[in-house]
Amino acid sequence: MIKDNQKTLNRLHILMDATIIVISFLIAYYLRFYSFLTNLAIFKVESGTFYPLSVYAQSLYALVPLYLFIYNSAKLYTPKRGKRRWAEFFHVSYSNFLGLAFYFFLLYMIGEDDISRMFLGMFTLINVILCTLARMMVAQALIVIRRRGYNLKHVILVGYSRAAEAYIDRIFANPQWGYYIHGILDDDMEIGTKYKKVPVIGSLDQLEEYLVKMSLDEIAITINIKDYELLENIVFICEKSGVHTKFIPDYYGFISTKPYTEDLYGLPVINIRNVPLTNTFNWVSKRIVDIIGSFIGLLVCALPMLIVAIVIKLTSKGPVIFSQVRVGKNNKTFKMYKFRSMTLQTEEEEEKAWTTNNDPRVTTVGKFIRRTSIDELPQLFNIFRGDMSLVGPRPERPQFVEQFKEVIPRYMIKHQVPPGLTGWAQINGFRGDTSIRKRIEHDLYYIENWTLGFDFKIMFLTIFKGFINKNAY
Numbered sequence: 001m002i003k004d005n006q007k008t009l010n011r012l013h014i015l016m017d018a019t020i021i022v023i024s025f026l027i028a029y030y031l032r033f034y035s036f037l038t039n040l041a042i043f044k045v046e047s048g049t050f051y052p053l054s055v056y057a058q059s060l061y062a063l064v065p066l067y068l069f070i071y072n073s074a075k076l077y078t079p080k081r082g083k084r085r086w087a088e089f090f091h092v093s094y095s096n097f098l099g100l101a102f103y104f105f106l107l108y109m110i111g112e113d114d115i116s117r118m119f120l121g122m123f124t125l126i127n128v129i130l131c132t133l134a135r136m137m138v139a140q141a142l143i144v145i146r147r148r149g150y151n152l153k154h155v156i157l158v159g160y161s162r163a164a165e166a167y168i169d170r171i172f173a174n175p176q177w178g179y180y181i182h183g184i185l186d187d188d189m190e191i192g193t194k195y196k197k198v199p200v201i202g203s204l205d206q207l208e209e210y211l212v213k214m215s216l217d218e219i220a221i222t223i224n225i226k227d228y229e230l231l232e233n234i235v236f237i238c239e240k241s242g243v244h245t246k247f248i249p250d251y252y253g254f255i256s257t258k259p260y261t262e263d264l265y266g267l268p269v270i271n272i273r274n275v276p277l278t279n280t281f282n283w284v285s286k287r288i289v290d291i292i293g294s295f296i297g298l299l300v301c302a303l304p305m306l307i308v309a310i311v312i313k314l315t316s317k318g319p320v321i322f323s324q325v326r327v328g329k330n331n332k333t334f335k336m337y338k339f340r341s342m343t344l345q346t347e348e349e350e351e352k353a354w355t356t357n358n359d360p361r362v363t364t365v366g367k368f369i370r371r372t373s374i375d376e377l378p379q380l381f382n383i384f385r386g387d388m389s390l391v392g393p394r395p396e397r398p399q400f401v402e403q404f405k406e407v408i409p410r411y412m413i414k415h416q417v418p419p420g421l422t423g424w425a426q427i428n429g430f431r432g433d434t435s436i437r438k439r440i441e442h443d444l445y446y447i448e449n450w451t452l453g454f455d456f457k458i459m460f461l462t463i464f465k466g467f468i469n470k471n472a473y
Contacts, residue, residue, distance in 0.1 A: 010077045020130045028123035070095045100124045152180040159223025160186035163250045211241040225250040276450045277417045294383035318344040326395035329418045334387040337378035341366025391455040392420025393443040414443045422462040
């Protein structure tokens with residue numbers, strides 16, 4: 001039933017997308033050549049100097065199949081359960097700009113110079129907007145339908161474990177995904193035992209019986225890690241039934257959400273941690289952005305930094321710039337620069353503890369520049385030099401690194417990437433005197449899900465969330 005519904009939905013999506021491409025094309029043609037926009041100097045066009053619609057419309061014979069092919073390649077016609085809305089918007093935008101690039105190339109190859117490039121830009125923008133809106137409406141309609149008990153995906157879990165509980169937690173937190181869990185099969189738990197209303201309905205040796213008597217869309221294998229010797233037989237039974245099978249490992253707590261797999265001549269190898277920045281192209285791309293961004297930052301902030309330096313010098317004794325040893329990429333130490341916000345201290349006093357609320361060591365000017373993050377601006381020099389990046393986990397002092405790595409699991413993974421001026425943890429409120437564990441969770445998410453677009457998103461959000469720090473004392 002679910003598979004049939006998905007096929008029908010995919011066909012409707014294809015028809016909808018084809019229709020939207022045509023509608024966007026017609027709207028763009030009207031706006032470019034016949035709307036009020038033609039009265040504006042930048043859009044002005046003389047009557048009779050452009051092709052009629054019948055000529056432009058011939059492009060649709062190539063554009064519609066081209067765009068649908070790109071949409072399919074971008075996996076826009078796969079099931080949407082468990083996927084994020086913004087990810088689909090990204091794929092729609094990416095597909096449209098890729099389609100536009102192909103079309104430009106085609107026009108160049110046939111030597112067609114009279115198709116308005118401004119019209120094509122309008123078409124792309126309109127198509128992205130209409131396609132996104134239409135998909136959001138379909139997604140919202142599916143949410144309503146699934147919450148009313150229709151178009152559900154029927155599932156049973158094989159094995160009771162931490163993975164089973166985590167899976168149930170997420171399904172219950174997202175009813176719009178449309179999953180209905182009938183129960184759990186397990187040898188150790190008593191029948192009737194429930195976790196969030198999901199009961200244990202039988203033992204593992206009853207799996208084949210349930211596969212025969214129930215119309216299931218999916219099996220989720222969630223056995224306890226101590227029972228993994230049973231895994232091969234469970235997979236064999238599930239695959240013999242033809243039901244789609246998922247494996248949710250009970251060791252998910254120490255493996256990444258996007259593990260990197262390798263094919264070693266037919267032997268699958270799972271890398272415990274996927275770090276996109278180990279890729280040379282990704283690293284070079286990030287470094288180029290850091291160099292350009294820090295250079296522009298230094299130019300823009302030169303005058304404010306000069307004013308802050310003068311104020312610090314006039315209001316307290318000591319150097320304007322304060323340097324402190326921090327741990328960076330590959331556990332290498334470097335000197336991180338900040339505007340001095342405290343009274344002069346000995347090295348022993350400085351290493352004793354965190355800065356706390358109403359700390360007497362903080363100067364009057366220091367309170368302001370710490371709260372507004374102005375004290376961090378000299379780190380633009382660290383970024384330009386390559387010690388740091390614009391975005392990444394915040395670097396910590398060596399003595400705290402030694403302390404945290406013994407008590408916080410996976411703490412040292414943050415040193416596989418360059419430390420940053422701002423980061424995913426910081427814009428989510430984990431700065432200063434906040435939970436180290438939560439900070440590391442956010443840092444790991446950033447490390448495993450890094451893209452250049454993610455960096456730009458964090459930099460943009462830093463403008464609104466990152467500068468004012470209520471936890472900076």
